[in-house]
Amino acid sequence: MAERSTAAVDVADNSGDSPLAAKADQATTDGVTESIDTADAAEQSSNGGDGERRATEPSIVTPELHSGHKLARRYRLEECVTRLDGFSSWRAVDEKLRRAVGVHLLPADHPRARSVLAAARSSALLGDPRFVQVLDAVEENDLVYVVHEWLPDATELTALLALGPLEAHDAYQMVTQISQAMAAAHREGLAHLRLTPSAVLRTSTGQYRIRGLAVAAALRGISSDTPQRADTEAIGALLYAVLTQRWPYESDAYGLHGLPKGVGLIAPDQVRAGVHRGLSELAMRALVNDGATASRQEPPCTTPDELVKAIGEMPRIRPPEPAFTAPPEYQRTTYQQGTYGRPAAGPGPAVSQPVVPPPPPLQGRTGKALKWAVSALLIAALGLGSWQLADTLLHHDQGSSNETGNTRTTDQDEGDKPKAPLPIKIQDAREFAPDGSPQAADDVSKTYDGNSKTYWRTKRFDDGPDLVPSVKTGVGIVYDLGSAKNISTASILLRYPGDHTTITLYAADSLSPSGTVGGMKKIATSQTSGTQADLKASAPVSSRYVLVWMTAMPKAPQEDYSGPGYKQAITDVKFAG
Numbered sequence: 001m002a003e004r005s006t007a008a009v010d011v012a013d014n015s016g017d018s019p020l021a022a023k024a025d026q027a028t029t030d031g032v033t034e035s036i037d038t039a040d041a042a043e044q045s046s047n048g049g050d051g052e053r054r055a056t057e058p059s060i061v062t063p064e065l066h067s068g069h070k071l072a073r074r075y076r077l078e079e080c081v082t083r084l085d086g087f088s089s090w091r092a093v094d095e096k097l098r099r100a101v102g103v104h105l106l107p108a109d110h111p112r113a114r115s116v117l118a119a120a121r122s123s124a125l126l127g128d129p130r131f132v133q134v135l136d137a138v139e140e141n142d143l144v145y146v147v148h149e150w151l152p153d154a155t156e157l158t159a160l161l162a163l164g165p166l167e168a169h170d171a172y173q174m175v176t177q178i179s180q181a182m183a184a185a186h187r188e189g190l191a192h193l194r195l196t197p198s199a200v201l202r203t204s205t206g207q208y209r210i211r212g213l214a215v216a217a218a219l220r221g222i223s224s225d226t227p228q229r230a231d232t233e234a235i236g237a238l239l240y241a242v243l244t245q246r247w248p249y250e251s252d253a254y255g256l257h258g259l260p261k262g263v264g265l266i267a268p269d270q271v272r273a274g275v276h277r278g279l280s281e282l283a284m285r286a287l288v289n290d291g292a293t294a295s296r297q298e299p300p301c302t303t304p305d306e307l308v309k310a311i312g313e314m315p316r317i318r319p320p321e322p323a324f325t326a327p328p329e330y331q332r333t334t335y336q337q338g339t340y341g342r343p344a345a346g347p348g349p350a351v352s353q354p355v356v357p358p359p360p361p362l363q364g365r366t367g368k369a370l371k372w373a374v375s376a377l378l379i380a381a382l383g384l385g386s387w388q389l390a391d392t393l394l395h396h397d398q399g400s401s402n403e404t405g406n407t408r409t410t411d412q413d414e415g416d417k418p419k420a421p422l423p424i425k426i427q428d429a430r431e432f433a434p435d436g437s438p439q440a441a442d443d444v445s446k447t448y449d450g451n452s453k454t455y456w457r458t459k460r461f462d463d464g465p466d467l468v469p470s471v472k473t474g475v476g477i478v479y480d481l482g483s484a485k486n487i488s489t490a491s492i493l494l495r496y497p498g499d500h501t502t503i504t505l506y507a508a509d510s511l512s513p514s515g516t517v518g519g520m521k522k523i524a525t526s527q528t529s530g531t532q533a534d535l536k537a538s539a540p541v542s543s544r545y546v547l548v549w550m551t552a553m554p555k556a557p558q559e560d561y562s563g564p565g566y567k568q569a570i571t572d573v574k575f576a577g
Contacts, residue, residue: 065080074095074096076092078090087105088105102149104219108139109142112221120215123190126190129435129436130180130184132212134148156201157174158197178200179235183308191214191217192210198254199212232286233288235286236286246271246272247259268280285299423576427481429477448573457569460564465566476550477570487505487543490505490523490534490535496531497530498554498556500529501550502526503549504523506523506547507520507543521541524536556568
């Protein structure tokens with residue numbers, strides 16, 4: 001049985017209950033099956049707060065399914081990761097699209113079956129890539145099942161917190177992306193109510209994604225009279241945790257220690273030294289503390305929209321500068337150090353070297369005659385050199401005056417010619433996958449290694465050549481040029497010819513852009529049916545980071561382990577400006 005990814009979309013997280021506004025049930029450890037009686041007892045002991053469990057429901061028997069069972073002759077169940085309270089969660093395979101998916105299963109007569117279906121369909125209609133997407137919601141053969149994305153390359157926030165608190169820039173990115181996503185969901189009438197560290201995932205590209213929107217609460221029967229307040233407080237608790245590696249309540253949860261009992265809520269910058277003051281105050285404004293905040297000057301944030309506005313009023317927190325390692329000190333030779341003829345420094349006392357006196361001056365008539373002879377030779381040589389220099393300068397001035405007109409004309413002609421673009425060296429690169437599904441992230445360096453036999457290849461797609469809108473918004477790589485450069489042309493060598501490949505260059509803000517392609521400045525675009533795409537900007541664009549974005553690719557045959565389909569590979573990328 002294949003090993004289960006920690007990034008699976010699972011609503012039963014492996015932690016104790018938190019006193020969030022959506023306080024409810026104690027979740028069963030992922031991958032461990034417990035009896036319903038045990039789970040219910042744990043949940044009843046931890047109930048309370050704004051998020052409330054619905055009225056006591058009769059015990060529901062979880063459907064007895066096994067690995068290999070197929071749903072709709074398409075979804076093959078592989079591994080049961082959770083079995084709790086009448087529903088189960090599975091890792092499965094979509095045999096039609098050949099991809100891993102997650103599946104939640106519950107009987108059709110389950111008291112929450114209707115609400116789970118409604119929540120899943122509402123979440124699917126949102127279509128926001130910042131949330132783990134619901135792919136299908138079906139009632140069939142006395143079963144209700146919800147199919148969702150499976151993200152093998154993502155890491156739970158609980159796993160990141162186990163390594164320690166996050167840097168200020170990472171914490172800023174997390175709270176910004178999560179707040180903006182939840183604000184968008186609430187504008188469409190959707191709430192989460194189970195926004196815990198195990199519900200937040202960070203992909204390999206640095207994007208944060210939220211799983212279980214609406215569905216997690218529906219599966220567990222959680223509701224709230226103030227859903228915006230509940231989710232805002234949950235975001236505040238997440239920010240508190242990534243700043244301090246502590247849970248902002250007295251009980252331990254999600255692998256984190258709680259606060260000391262009886263002292264109340266303490267500001268993050270008082271729990272741990274070095275915490276960013278602005279983020280500390282933001283966490284306190286989002287957490288419910290009888291209206292109190294860190295400074296008691298700013299009003300609390302009660303909705304995700306208010307939290308987004310408060311983040312926007314903060315100075316932007318930039319990533320830390322890369323550590324500079326001083327080069328080793330240049331080891332000079334003894335002669336270069338000026339110690340030639342002097343003793344080397346040592347632990348013993350210095351020994352003085354005897355000073356050799358210079359030879360005495362020449363004496364007598366022979367010495368005087370020799371002096372006069374040397375002086376005469378020097379004077380003659382100086383006179384001859386001066387005469388030759390004057391003659392050379394005179395002839396040079398005459399030649400220059402005769403050729404002045406021609407020289408000026410030549411200079412003007414050369415000034416009218418445009419300068420050829422100079423090659424720009426690529427320093428680093430990283431795949432850009434805003435949907436959290438990279439193509440071949442480990443092979444991006446092969447596109448600028450100078451070897452045309454190595455390449456970065458996309459996955460195989462059934463639809464094409466245009467990826468938009470049936471497949472995805474595109475695939476691409478962000479290149480780091482080391483510093484801001486004026487980019488005017490690009491040459492991209494491709495592996496597969498055919499109808500057709502479309503490539504566009506964009507100016508990005510970092511190696512892992514936080515925004516979408518639509519918000520970037522376009523540099524140039526090109527469409528080709530051959531194996532080379534040449535792009536030229538109408539005017540040079542200054543940027544350190546350049547995104548090569550592919551939105552169409554030709555149909556190519558089977559090659560190695562890559563099956564036939566719409567795909568493309570980049571063998572070499574060169575920029576000039």
